[in-house]
Amino acid sequence: MGFILSTTTIVCNNVFNKNSKTISIRKPQIGSSKTSSWLQSGVSYQGKQKYVRQRVNTKYWIISASSQVALEEFVKCNGAKGVHETAGISRSKSKALRNKGIERPVIIGVAADSGCGKSTFLRRVNEIFGTKVSQSHTPQGELVTVICLDDFHTLDRKGRAEKKVTALHPEANNFELMYQQIAALKEGHDIMKPIYNHQTGLIDPPELIQPNHIVVIEGLHPWYDSRMKQLLDFTVYLDISDEVKVAWKIQRDMAERGHKLENILASIESRKPDFQQYIDPQKKDAIAVIQVLPTQLIPDDKEKKVLRVRFIQREGIPGFQPVYLYDEGSTIDWIPCGRKLTCSYPGIKFHYGPDNWYNHDVSILEVDGNFDKLEELIYIESHLNNTSTKFYGEITQQLLRNASAPGSNNGTGLFQVLIALKIRQLYEELTGKNIAPVLV
Numbered sequence: 001m002g003f004i005l006s007t008t009t010i011v012c013n014n015v016f017n018k019n020s021k022t023i024s025i026r027k028p029q030i031g032s033s034k035t036s037s038w039l040q041s042g043v044s045y046q047g048k049q050k051y052v053r054q055r056v057n058t059k060y061w062i063i064s065a066s067s068q069v070a071l072e073e074f075v076k077c078n079g080a081k082g083v084h085e086t087a088g089i090s091r092s093k094s095k096a097l098r099n100k101g102i103e104r105p106v107i108i109g110v111a112a113d114s115g116c117g118k119s120t121f122l123r124r125v126n127e128i129f130g131t132k133v134s135q136s137h138t139p140q141g142e143l144v145t146v147i148c149l150d151d152f153h154t155l156d157r158k159g160r161a162e163k164k165v166t167a168l169h170p171e172a173n174n175f176e177l178m179y180q181q182i183a184a185l186k187e188g189h190d191i192m193k194p195i196y197n198h199q200t201g202l203i204d205p206p207e208l209i210q211p212n213h214i215v216v217i218e219g220l221h222p223w224y225d226s227r228m229k230q231l232l233d234f235t236v237y238l239d240i241s242d243e244v245k246v247a248w249k250i251q252r253d254m255a256e257r258g259h260k261l262e263n264i265l266a267s268i269e270s271r272k273p274d275f276q277q278y279i280d281p282q283k284k285d286a287i288a289v290i291q292v293l294p295t296q297l298i299p300d301d302k303e304k305k306v307l308r309v310r311f312i313q314r315e316g317i318p319g320f321q322p323v324y325l326y327d328e329g330s331t332i333d334w335i336p337c338g339r340k341l342t343c344s345y346p347g348i349k350f351h352y353g354p355d356n357w358y359n360h361d362v363s364i365l366e367v368d369g370n371f372d373k374l375e376e377l378i379y380i381e382s383h384l385n386n387t388s389t390k391f392y393g394e395i396t397q398q399l400l401r402n403a404s405a406p407g408s409n410n411g412t413g414l415f416q417v418l419i420a421l422k423i424r425q426l427y428e429e430l431t432g433k434n435i436a437p438v439l440v
């Protein structure tokens with residue numbers, strides 16, 4: 001049994017007057033996501049008018065009911081919809097706004113399929129902002145909070161198997177609640193956000209999330225619902241070609257998670273139609289896309305260890321100036337290997353130029369090949385412009401700091417750092433604040 005309470009005003013109380021029904025209200029503990037501590041802090045009111053008055057004065061609404069009928073009636077009566085057990089939005093503005101000096105939460109969307117490098121990218125973003133984030137289910141730091149949109153799955157693992165739908169299908173996700181809650185955060189309200197537990201495959205009790213200076217929403221469908229586009233200040237799509245995705249998945253899921261090859265391949269195949277229908281189309285509208293393709297430097301490369309990576313950057317977006325190589329707007333092919341850049345086989349090739357991406361004007365910066373020595377990237381950095389760095393060498397320094405992260409020696413790492421710098425610049429432009437660069 002489970003329902004969402006997505007309304008912020010409780011308008012009717014008739015269900016409370018029927019003694020046969022019990023509705024309880026619980027005040028959550030901040031940051032708590034465990035059922036036990038969450039239940040301990042609860043206060044119950046049974047079928048009384050008093051409940052409603054109390055409830056209206058309460059900031060967070062955690063609702064559960066003694067029977068499915070009672071809850072259904074309550075939820076229906078109050079205009080809520082959905083299938084999560086509990087969720088809510090505070091009526092008043094969050095105290096976090098004043099406590100943390102937040103004037104305007106900046107909301108960033110990061111879309112990609114599972115296992116396509118979102119976490120790696122977001123680690124680089126956090127490094128640029130120089131703040132640590134908590135190890136909790138939703139990483140929260142002084143400046144940045146990262147919300148995983150898997151939390152808006154409405155069907156747990158078993159439910160999806162029974163209904164034969166993948167997690168990518170809209171039926172398995174609650175876009176209404178996603179929109180309401182992200183809009184509320186942007187407007188400065190606290191939310192009680194549901195949790196999808198990847199360990200158990202179940203939907204857990206919700207957790208309190210407060211607005212932050214920057215809120216990143218990452219996952220499968222950040223702007224599948226067209227209303228979400230209006231909320232997002234910047235959008236990033238990680239577009240990993242099938243061949244590379246398979247190679248990454250095999251590496252991670254076999255080596256780190258002990259899955260069998262045939263199961264990995266079957267899972268990728270079963271997700272493909274929904275991926276193409278519901279996830280992939282989002283890349284058309286992204287402001288920045290990192291596209292990862294097999295190399296063109298090695299004919300018929302099987303290993304997928306050398307990658308051709310393209311940074312597709314929308315033109316004409318306020319607050320976003322595309323990075324360029326040498327001369328803005330020209331078309332340039334560049335092989336930097338030689339005296340200043342060590343290159344072993346198969347070498348490195350850059351390309352830059354104007355292009356078209358689903359009817360949008362874009363600039364594309366491309367790098368095919370691996371960097372042998374990360375410290376030599378300073379040579380590449382000195383030829384890039386509009387990078388939004390705060391000092392010469394900042395890009396190289398960031399890559400060196402995370403040298404062991406996947407992709408640091410190729411275009412994926414380089415472009416992830418460039419996007420992180422763009423997010424910092426956009427944040428500064430939108431808020432008028434200044435973020436000190438991280439010096440090692």
Ligand SMILES: Nc1ncnc2c1ncn2[C@@H]1O[C@H](COP(=O)(O)OP(=O)(O)OP(=O)(O)O)[C@@H](O)[C@H]1O
Nearest residue numbers: 113114115116117118119120248251252406407412
């Ligand atoms: N740039 C890269 N180069 C090589 N391998 C990579 C790169 N980025 C990611 N990978 C591989 O893909 C795996 C998943 O990366 P990551 O955890 O960042 O993805 P994710 O999108 O957050 O995944 P999930 O959604 O499943 O949690 C890594 O463990 C690594 O094996």
Ligand SMILES: O=C(CO)[C@H](O)[C@H](O)COP(=O)(O)O
Nearest residue numbers: 114150157167168198201220
């Ligand atoms: O596409 C995914 C995004 O992370 C996951 O597969 C989805 O969230 C379902 O999770 P699980 O595989 O743990 O049941």
